[in-house]
Structures are given as structure tokens and as C-alpha cells.
Amino acid sequence: MFRRDPLADPEPLIKRVYAYAAYRLGDGPDAEDVTSETFERALRYRKSYDPRKGEPVAWLLGIAKRVVDGGWSNTEFATEDVDFVDATDLEEEAIRRLTLARAVESLDERDRELIALRYGADLTARQIAELLDVRTNAIEVALHRALGRLRGILGGDEDAEPVRKRGASR
Amino acid sequence: MRYWRRRHEGFDLEAELRAGRPEPAPEFTRRLEARVRNDGRSRVGSLRVAFVGALTAVMLLALASVGGVGYASSAAQDAAVSVKRVVTPKDVITVLKRSPAQDQYKKPKAKKVKKAKKKGKAAKGRVRARTRPPFTG
Numbered sequence: 271m272f273r274r275d276p277l278a279d280p281e282p283l284i285k286r287v288y289a290y291a292a293y294r295l296g297d298g299p300d301a302e303d304v305t306s307e308t309f310e311r312a313l314r315y316r317k318s319y320d321p322r323k324g325e326p327v328a329w330l331l332g333i334a335k336r337v338v339d340g341g342w343s344n345t346e347f348a349t350e351d352v353d354f355v356d357a358t359d360l361e362e363e364a365i366r367r368l369t370l371a372r373a374v375e376s377l378d379e380r381d382r383e384l385i386a387l388r389y390g391a392d393l394t395a396r397q398i399a400e401l402l403d404v405r406t407n408a409i410e411v412a413l414h415r416a417l418g419r420l421r422g423i424l425g426g427d428e429d430a431e432p433v434r435k436r437g438a439s440r
Numbered sequence: 441m442r443y444w445r446r447r448h449e450g451f452d453l454e455a456e457l458r459a460g461r462p463e464p465a466p467e468f469t470r471r472l473e474a475r476v477r478n479d480g481r482s483r484v485g486s487l488r489v490a491f492v493g494a495l496t497a498v499m500l501l502a503l504a505s506v507g508g509v510g511y512a513s514s515a516a517q518d519a520a521v522s523v524k525r526v527v528t529p530k531d532v533i534t535v536l537k538r539s540p541a542q543d544q545y546k547k548p549k550a551k552k553v554k555k556a557k558k559k560g561k562a563a564k565g566r567v568r569a570r571t572r573p574p575f576t577g
Contacts, residue, residue: 280476284469292462302468309472313479367460374457389457417453424453 276319276326277312284309286327286391287334293374293386294338308334324400331391332401335383373423381416388413 277283287308291301311333312319319329374385387398395413399406503509 277476280473281469284472284476285463288464288469289461297462301462302464305464305468306472309476313476366456370456370460371462385457389454390461392458392461421453 274321276316276321276329277309280309283327283330287330289390289392290331290334290386291338291390293390294382296375297371304334304337307337311337324397327391328393328397328401331387331393335401369424373420376423377416377419380412381419384409384413384416385420 284305288301288305291304291308292298295301295304308330312330315333319326323329374382377385384398387393387401388395393401395409396406398413399409402409500509503512
């Protein structure tokens, strides 16, 4: 008679949507705006949630993806070189995270989206495939390549997968 | 990126990506969570009212189909009469105006009083009684 409320336990959902948005747009106000907008739309259209189609988080990330693609996709990051970071001034952990975040930001749109869904929102390759309407195998291969490109950026690896031009996959 | 290369050779990138997952500010999370929960609460409230209304309607229909509504109304009337009987003060005595005994033994009709004798005769009698000598035994 009554459907399960997809937003019954919002806190973990907020964190996962935010992590996705932050990996795509950068940590900060933009990610917060996307997260807020995602939940506003989710509240408005919560009746349309169908549990047979997937978990609430997958439904929310579908909304978040549309929000990002609709209004925030043109946002350019400040992708300045992070070599200037001085390890003596900051904690090593903070530097590592900052460096990693910058490296993710320098990936192209498609790779960033995959990284955001897999490691930000913590979806499985299968869930990502359902969300993006592609085969699971294709997602696994694309993720492997994205990680290779990220390794290349972080390590300056000459043999790593070349970073595609931003937006080339669209 | 040279710093990274120097310090993190042989690191697990996937683990780093998971560990370095960006987290929202606690204040932002609290605010958004409150917004979501408040919206849900109002929806649940209206759903509850609708559910109770629908359940009542279904029960009334089910009762009406087996004549339960008439039964219930007569039972309610009986209950009301009983309550009224209990509540009404008992010191009020109802007098029956008519009864079989009253019908059988009617009050005798009042006899017509004979007209008073003439003043002169009565006065004469009284005078005569007074003149008689007193009884001494």
C-alpha cells in the first residue's frame, strides 16, 4: 500500500551525494549547492522513486548527475600546479588529499564522473552501469583507464593512459 | 605532483580515493538533514490522517453491508435511554390518574345537601333544647 521512503535516513545519503559532487566539481560551495539542489528535487519528486529500479542512493545520484550536467558542468576548476605545497607547513595527510583532489580535477569530465560515482558515492560498477545505461564491463574498463590516467597525473608516468581532452567523451 | 611521486611510490590509489573522499561540513549536513526530515514528517502526518479516514470509510461500508449501522444506531438509542433512566432523579413519583380499582370503586357522588330549613323553625328548635332540664344521670 505504502512505498518505502527513499529519504528515511538522509545523513549517509547526503554524504555520498556530496562526495560525488565534490569529486566532480571540487570540494566546497559548488558541491554543497549541487547536494542541496539534488535533495530539493528528490523531496519534490520522491513519489516517483521506484525501489525496483535501484537503491535510493542510485536514484539520488541520477538526480545529482542531471543537476551537475544541467548547470554546473561548465564550471572550470582552478587547476593550478600543486607542486608549491610545502610539506613542512601542512600535515602530510592534508597534502595528500589536496594533491589527489587536484589530480582528479584535472581529469576529463567522463573520467571524473566515473571516479566520483565509484569512489565518491561508493557505487559498484554494476550500479554505475545501470545509472549510466551502459554495460558493466564497459564501466570496469573505463574505470581502469581512468585510474591509469590518474596515476599518470600523480606520478608523472610517461607510460600512463593519456588524459583525454575535457569533454571529449560527450 | 613531484611531491606525490617522491613520497608515495607503490601506494594504493583506490584506497586513497576512498579515504580522501570529500565530506560535507557538519553544519551543512545538519541543516540539509533537518530540511529532509521536516518535509518527511509533514508528509507522514497527512498520510496518517488519510489512512485513518480511509480505514473508517471501509469499516462503515463493511458494517452497512450487513445491517450493522441500524443495529448500532438502535443499540446507541437503547444506551441513551438507559443513561437517561439512570441520570433522571428518582424522587419524582408518577401518579396514575386511572386504574382498574379507581374505575370499579368510583368516588361516590356528592349528595345534594338539602336546603336549609327556614330560619324561624331552626331557631325555634334551638330554643326548645335549651329549655330542657340538664341530664343528671
